[in-house]
Amino acid sequence: MRARPTEPALLRSPPLVMALAAFLCFLWCPPAGAAQLRVGTVCWAGFSGLNVADAKGFWSQQGLEVQVTVYRTNQEVNDALLQGHVDLALDMIGSWMGYYQAGVDIVVLAETDWSQGGDKILARTDFDPGDLRGQTVGIYLNKPSVTFFLDRFLRSQHLAYSDVKVVEADTQALTDRFIEGKFPVIVNYDPQSLRAVRLGNGRVYATSASYPGVIPEGFGALRERVKQFPPGHLAKFWKGFLQAVTWLQAPENWREYQRILNERTFPFDPDFSESDLRAMVDSVSMHSSTKLLERNSPRGGLERYMEDLSAFLLRTGQLRRPMEEGAVLATESFVAALREFDR
Numbered sequence: 001m002r003a004r005p006t007e008p009a010l011l012r013s014p015p016l017v018m019a020l021a022a023f024l025c026f027l028w029c030p031p032a033g034a035a036q037l038r039v040g041t042v043c044w045a046g047f048s049g050l051n052v053a054d055a056k057g058f059w060s061q062q063g064l065e066v067q068v069t070v071y072r073t074n075q076e077v078n079d080a081l082l083q084g085h086v087d088l089a090l091d092m093i094g095s096w097m098g099y100y101q102a103g104v105d106i107v108v109l110a111e112t113d114w115s116q117g118g119d120k121i122l123a124r125t126d127f128d129p130g131d132l133r134g135q136t137v138g139i140y141l142n143k144p145s146v147t148f149f150l151d152r153f154l155r156s157q158h159l160a161y162s163d164v165k166v167v168e169a170d171t172q173a174l175t176d177r178f179i180e181g182k183f184p185v186i187v188n189y190d191p192q193s194l195r196a197v198r199l200g201n202g203r204v205y206a207t208s209a210s211y212p213g214v215i216p217e218g219f220g221a222l223r224e225r226v227k228q229f230p231p232g233h234l235a236k237f238w239k240g241f242l243q244a245v246t247w248l249q250a251p252e253n254w255r256e257y258q259r260i261l262n263e264r265t266f267p268f269d270p271d272f273s274e275s276d277l278r279a280m281v282d283s284v285s286m287h288s289s290t291k292l293l294e295r296n297s298p299r300g301g302l303e304r305y306m307e308d309l310s311a312f313l314l315r316t317g318q319l320r321r322p323m324e325e326g327a328v329l330a331t332e333s334f335v336a337a338l339r340e341f342d343r
Helices: 014-028 045-056 074-082 093-101 144-156 171-179 192-199 223-227 233-248 251-265 274-282 289-296 301-315 332-341
Strands: 037-042 066-071 088-092 106-115 119-124 136-139 165-168 185-189 202-207 216-222 284-286
Touching: 037 045, 037 074, 045 066, 045 088, 045 106, 045 233, 045 251, 045 274, 045 284, 066 074, 066 251, 074 088, 074 093, 074 216, 088 093, 088 106, 088 144, 093 106, 093 144, 093 216, 093 301, 106 223, 106 233, 106 289, 106 301, 106 332, 119 144, 119 192, 136 144, 136 171, 144 185, 144 202, 144 301, 171 185, 171 192, 185 192, 192 202, 216 223, 216 301, 233 251, 233 332, 251 274, 274 284, 289 301, 289 332
Parallel strands: 037 066, 037 088, 136 165, 136 185
Antiparallel strands: 088 216, 106 216, 106 284, 119 185, 119 202
16 A cells, blocks of 8 residues: 655644745735835926825825835836836826837826926037938937927928937936937936036927927826726825825925925935926926816817827828727726816
8 A cells, every 4th residue: 555645744833834824925915005006107307296195195195005116217117017017107198109009908097297398309519400311319218209209399390200210218328328429419308308418518409398298298007907906096096196296386395395306206316406306397397187177088188189199100100000089098087086186
């Protein structure tokens, strides 16, 4: 008769079995009180509402725990969203459209602000942008969010988008290469565009303020992930975020807001001066409640932006998937939260 295999003595000890089970649960089971929503973003003053809401406990007041991760580059935060490391991300809306064009089932949940001068077209002072035909332009993200802005500038110079070649590099590498003289023209944003001017003999030829609304920003998420959110989570998230935007716009909070910007919004940089922080905050248009409602409501400004962006993609041979009604925009919960917040 075949002998029954004996269990290791370790597993015959109830206390050790319980300890092992607890250890495995620690590894595989989410702890009580774990973050209920994971949000990704990048170092940009326009997205600091996330950092304020986190620092001030506005989500905790709603009974919601949120984990905010600030990434160094747009590429990193976008990858984090696509790979499921975050549940939603705050970045440029044109980027979400770019992923939609690539076949990703992504939705835009809200427009929150737009770049109003923080994104810049920079050229070396000895270069005439009118001579760009056949040249290479460095851009920090090769997505419609940025290329649409570049196209607007090129058209102002009587050039077509096809007249130049674009090369992508992250914001710091882009500025480094500009300083080294490897790009005659770049598209970059603060704070790296400030460094390009100061150290790279750079001159600003146009900004996002030259074409108001050319780079709107807001929340994107994978459609399937949104379906998995527990009921009420998004409403609580929106309320905490809107509280934060209201708080950071109050002049009496400026001193504390500076600290949050340096510690949380720009965690990878040495502390910025008050004047630099003010310049970066002023280069973003954070929408008022009225503006948020107009932009996010049906047939509002966000839909018009999507139509303009689609026209740009069609004109430049980049349109792969027409934006049908309801295919990308899912702002209903944000609009409902806005109406509730304003009561």
